[in-house]
Amino acid sequence: MAFAGKYQLETQENYEEFLEATGLQNAKTEHKVVTEVVQDGDNYTWTQTIPGWSWSISFTIGKECEMESIKGVTFKGTVTMKDGKICLQFPEYFFTAEIIDDKLVMICVTPGEKGVAMKRVCKRI
Template sequence: MAFTGKYELETQENYEEFLEAIGLLNAKTDHKVVTEVLQDGNDFTWTQTIPNWTWSNKFTVGQECELNTMMGSKFKAPVTLEGGKISIQFPQYLFTAEIIDDKLVMNCVIPGEKGVTFKRVNKRI
């Protein structure tokens, strides 16, 4: 499957600004981030791990799913996959992810006044 794999943070842009905009002012930004994606057809398990913290969501493309924010609150949103790109509208930002040159590229876009775009490129490990 295209997304299945374990990935390690390679580069990121605007992470601190993104965390500030969503209210995670005291989050550490100097840690190793590992993202593990398990894809079985349209079913996904998406897990991000840093030391002392794990955030995981299970979802099915094409359905409305119950998901968790990074701060632990639950919400419901449809998950789409178009042109090889997963899209999920979180309460504060639009999350997209795609595989480009065997790298997992994730973007979180906060619209409006705050207008922050956070980009993370992860290499396969």
């Protein structure tokens, strides 16, 4: 799947519940999140931006690398590709992303029996 491109948030489900579950209640925003994915083979740079804030990670599929979570926690992780989905275990949640009908669909699930799943659908811009 080709992930490269720029995407704007179209819809999201369980956003506030997810923020609360991850301790990011203060991150609530009404701005449209823009996600930009630069892809060169298995090498990616993934950036999310809202006015006044930006977060970016770079990784290679299948290789461990050091990254920073959205809470500023530095961690080592290995991004994998499974069934066309990018998968990564962040310290606060499990992340998947895939392209469905030319839209970027991201799902973040917090750990535990009562894990909260947030789903974001972003249209290509």
